Amino acid sequence: MTTAEQKETPLDNIESVETVDVEALNTRVTGALYKKREKIFPRRVRGTFRSLKWLVMTITLAIYYLTPWLRWDRGGEAPDQAILIDIPARRFYFFFIEIWPQEIYYITGILVIAALALFLFTSVAGRIWCGYSCPQTVWVDLFLIIERFIEGDRNARIRLEKARWSLSKIAKRVAKHAIWLVIATLTGGAWVFYFADAPTLLVDLFTLQADEIAYITVAVLTATTYTFGGMAREQVCTYMCPWPRIQSAMIDEESLIISYQKHRGEPRGRGARREGLGDCVSCNQCVVVCPMGIDIRDGMQLECISCALCVDACNGIMDKTGKPRGLIGYNILANLDTGNALQRGRLRLLRPRTIMYGGLIAVVGAIMLAALVSRPTLELNLQRDRNPLFVSLSNGDIRNGYTLKILNKIHQTRHYRLQLDGLPGATVKVIGRDDGAARFTVKADRLASFRVLISTAKANLKSETTDITLRILDQADGTSAGNDTVFRGPHK
Ligand code: SF4
Ligand code: SF4
Known part of the structure; x- marks a missing residue:
């Protein structure tokens, strides 16, 4: 058969990516005390979970940046900012609620409810907080949009990284870091608006009339946002954040995780001749889209933030190869060893653990509500x-x-x-x-x-x-x- 006569196979439609030395992405025992960081260039992916992440990112960023600008008329000389932590007056304003220093237990109650809600979500859906709404994830996503816009998608970024320094490379890097710094400054700037009347503080900041502490806070938050969101990225989740270590105490066999169906995918292999091979075509798309640089086919890993981008990537490949979706997908921990897929209706939301967390949230919430309604003036x-x-x-x-x-x-x-x-x-x-x-x-x-x-x-x-x-x-x-x-x- 001549080359011209060869039939196009479904695998020919899969867009090629720069090969990844998956082994190199895993920690090797080399004798060195520290492993050198392997820079990660996540590839853009489209799909249901990516769209969901865009949506969550837009909502959370909008809440963060716009909230200090919401007004709430309290009458008299009271501030008209809907949410305000007024440190000089020792007061916390939250729409119609006004918390005095001696009522600090309300803040404690809110923090307790937030912690219990995080426990509840984790016990149901694993690291859903990490994958979708953690500020680190949200800002890294935002910084990646800028990086992709200026330097291109994964392959272009890898080529740029390897390329010698040139005017074009310098221009791209300067533009990227400049925009990152603007975002970081806006992030730090938005934070101080929660502590003073936002329109007044904005003018004061630009006319150099604001308190020293405002400039220091903006500077510190600009530096941390730029460093964590732009430079450190996945290292914050892997090395700095304690949550991956703690969250294992909240999950059980019924908790959702992202997993690869080994029995269906293996033995994996490339090529059009699929006899004896599983559904995994070794395209590495699930690896190159992963913001943590891991291979989910190696099993459950501490680094996995359950962002589900590998699910989108693999579903795209399954569509192209004509195989059912779900080779990588959400599953419950109990199925990890058996390799079974998550059956419809199999997810048990009501379990002792979730009932306990839900019950505690209801009790603390009811106590706070009762105290709030009956608080004296x-x-x-x-x-x-x-x-x-x-x-x-x-x-x-x-x-x-x-x-x-x-x-x-x-x-x-x-x-x-x-x-x-x-x-x-x-x-x-x-x-x-x-x-x-x-x-x-x-x-x-x-x-x-x-x-x-x-x-x-x-x-x-x-x-x-x-x-x-x-x-x-x-x-x-x-x-x-x-x-x-x-x-x-x-x-x-
Ligand atoms: S699991 Fe899916 S995305 Fe990953 S290499 Fe196999 S086929 Fe490709
Ligand atoms: S393995 Fe998949 S779910 Fe886990 S971090 Fe990587 S892309 Fe996200």
Whole structure:
């Protein structure tokens, strides 16, 4: 048969790639203490999971960059930024929720729920967080878009890497790193907007009026984003991140992982004559698209972030060779040894582990919601003088001193009246008021401190210690806050 007569086989349609020494990508025992980094040039791939990753990347980046620009009218002098960590005022604003320093347990609750949600997702779908929405993955993807745009896809980038330095290579490298630095600066810049009024801070940053700490934060985050997203890439996941080591405690036999169906793919081999060969055509497409530079056919590996790009790559090859998709795909851990494919409906979402994580999220969420709904808008903190415990006045009366701290959490100035229970006949005087009347005014959204003196005739005291209650009443709407304390007198 002449060359012209040879029939085209499905494998001829597979786009060639620069060959990869797969062995070289695996760690070899060479006697050296450290293995030199093998630079990875992930190839572009199209498919369902790649599209899903683009979508997640767009949403997460939009949330990160745009959130500080959302406005939320709180009235009065309160900031109108929807999400704001106001460190000078020691306040955290989240739309209609306002967290005060003494309510830091809400932040703790949010972090606990976030951690439990991560545990839940990991127990169901393995490293789905790593593969789709971890900031490292998202920014590496973003940096790769720039790299591909300027230097081309995998083969072109490998050729450029090997090429001698020329004007063209310098221009491409300078352009790539310049754009990376712009992205890194925007990333660092976006972060500081969460801590101050974004439009004001933007102007201040450009007019060099912003605080020193803002510039330092932007500089540090620019450097880390550029280094981690552009330069270190997969090394952050493999060597720096503790999550791959921890997550094994959250997965069980029913958790989803990315796996290769060995029994179906092996023995692998190239060539049109497929007798005796499995479905794997050794095209290495699954390896060259992998951002971690691993070969999933070698089995489950710590480096695998479950991004599923190898699934897209292999499905494309299966389509071209006319074989069923799924040679590489999502599977449950239990099938790893048997090599069985994941059967429809086989995925068990409700398992002791997932029920426990889901239940804990529900309990912590319900507690937080209940606390949030019932949180007071007025708080009274009371401190009794300890030195002296009491004062004997010249007319024979006994006087005790107290410090009242009133927290007005609403955005309006409020007027309060002090009410004393448990000590009939006592007089109350507020230091600093001309009339000494037991009334207080606290400005909107403020904590105010007052000194109060309570006096009573010695005859009114039945014992050395008398239980009393001090209560403040909002004269406008009747809101009140009280605190129990004692009134001390001499021995009886
Ligand atoms: S598993 Fe699929 S993508 Fe990977 S080498 Fe085999 S056929 Fe190619
Ligand atoms: S092996 Fe596949 S799923 Fe794992 S990191 Fe590589 S491309 Fe992603």
